[in-house]
Amino acid sequence: MAAGLLTVSLFAMQSYADDASSVNELLKAAKAEAPINIYDSTGKIVEMAKNFSKKYGLKATGIKVSASSQLEMIVREGQAKNVQGDVVLITDAPAGLAQLLPGGYVMSWLPPDMKDKIPAKFQDPLAITTNASVWAYNTEVYDSCPVKNIWELTDPKWKNKVAFYDPLSKGTYPDWFNQTATHFDDAMKDAYKAEYGKDIDLGGEKSATAAWVKAFAQNSPLLADTDDAISEAVGAPGQKEPFFGLLSSAKFRDNADKGFKLGLCADMGPWPGWTYVKLGLIATGTKSPNTAKLFIHYILTEEGIAPQVIDGKLPTNPDIKLPADEPSGIGKVLDKLEQYDASTALNDWDARQDWQDFWRVNYQK
Numbered sequence: 001m002a003a004g005l006l007t008v009s010l011f012a013m014q015s016y017a018d019d020a021s022s023v024n025e026l027l028k029a030a031k032a033e034a035p036i037n038i039y040d041s042t043g044k045i046v047e048m049a050k051n052f053s054k055k056y057g058l059k060a061t062g063i064k065v066s067a068s069s070q071l072e073m074i075v076r077e078g079q080a081k082n083v084q085g086d087v088v089l090i091t092d093a094p095a096g097l098a099q100l101l102p103g104g105y106v107m108s109w110l111p112p113d114m115k116d117k118i119p120a121k122f123q124d125p126l127a128i129t130t131n132a133s134v135w136a137y138n139t140e141v142y143d144s145c146p147v148k149n150i151w152e153l154t155d156p157k158w159k160n161k162v163a164f165y166d167p168l169s170k171g172t173y174p175d176w177f178n179q180t181a182t183h184f185d186d187a188m189k190d191a192y193k194a195e196y197g198k199d200i201d202l203g204g205e206k207s208a209t210a211a212w213v214k215a216f217a218q219n220s221p222l223l224a225d226t227d228d229a230i231s232e233a234v235g236a237p238g239q240k241e242p243f244f245g246l247l248s249s250a251k252f253r254d255n256a257d258k259g260f261k262l263g264l265c266a267d268m269g270p271w272p273g274w275t276y277v278k279l280g281l282i283a284t285g286t287k288s289p290n291t292a293k294l295f296i297h298y299i300l301t302e303e304g305i306a307p308q309v310i311d312g313k314l315p316t317n318p319d320i321k322l323p324a325d326e327p328s329g330i331g332k333v334l335d336k337l338e339q340y341d342a343s344t345a346l347n348d349w350d351a352r353q354d355w356q357d358f359w360r361v362n363y364q365k
Helices: 023-030 044-056 067-080 093-100 150-154 172-183 185-196 208-218 227-235 249-258 289-299 302-309 342-362
Strands: 036-040 060-064 087-090 127-138 162-165 222-224 244-248 262-264 273-283
Touching: 023 289, 036 044, 036 067, 036 289, 044 060, 044 289, 044 302, 067 087, 067 093, 067 273, 087 093, 087 289, 093 273, 093 342, 127 227, 127 249, 127 302, 150 185, 150 208, 162 227, 172 185, 172 208, 172 273, 172 342, 185 208, 208 342, 222 227, 227 244, 227 249, 227 262, 244 249, 249 262, 273 289, 289 302
Parallel strands: 036 060, 036 087, 162 222, 162 244
Antiparallel strands: 087 273, 127 244, 127 262, 127 273
């Protein structure tokens, strides 16, 4: 994330045996420590923790916890001085910057041998992957993506026919609204003109993004509280009128696992999807700081992050590439995605409630 955005000195380095930094030093010190738990919002963390344990002869347990629950758990554990989650992999970057780091509940640690690999914008605090939510359609019903422009989703044709994650349940969605309004509103205006042949009338709203959010909410999308539900609504086979939808690129594995028919809207404008980052943080009260550091180092390697890379999650270590058989095909559209700008992450946090209230007022079932 943005270097210098937030200086973190919350976890004194003397907490580590001999200021261990190399893998060998960390492993030697970790062998005298207790097992660790890792919180992550994907179930793949279970496999990653098992792989780590097998590789190093240590005990690590991966626990799937939603980003919002992670936030609450880490704060409560820190306040009670009873840390259960030693490593936190959290997709709610604004919350990490606004609450977890300043509150002293977590620290960010960049392995010294990764300093020249990880881009500066992802170092402070450390981000381990860039994740994406993308627009998708059912390839069994449509020969190609039925939507070319995001503004089409506000038209009567798509009323009650778009599956969408409830912005009141997942912070990355109101953050996306704010990111778009802050950095990319001109693209939303251009997209409107491309679709309707005239300049947008904001109708009293502060931005074209707000105008889109309002119109889309009023067009009654089907709200879900999991990407699994959206994947099924869009991609399940045998449908005559499947939903269109926005979902995590990771869900394209359902094509192989469940026989779904998800297709990526690669040419949808102004973007086929948008990105957000996952932070890799260490609980300041952990009793196993060297094991935690070793795990952070591990997931910055190709071997460590592999279970998530196959789901289209792009490592911040540029040496690691998406595999050719990654199911969504997102690797072909990376340059088209709306990229998360960490420089305004704190503003995303401050504006989150406003965007959620705006959605709540305008949403129509």
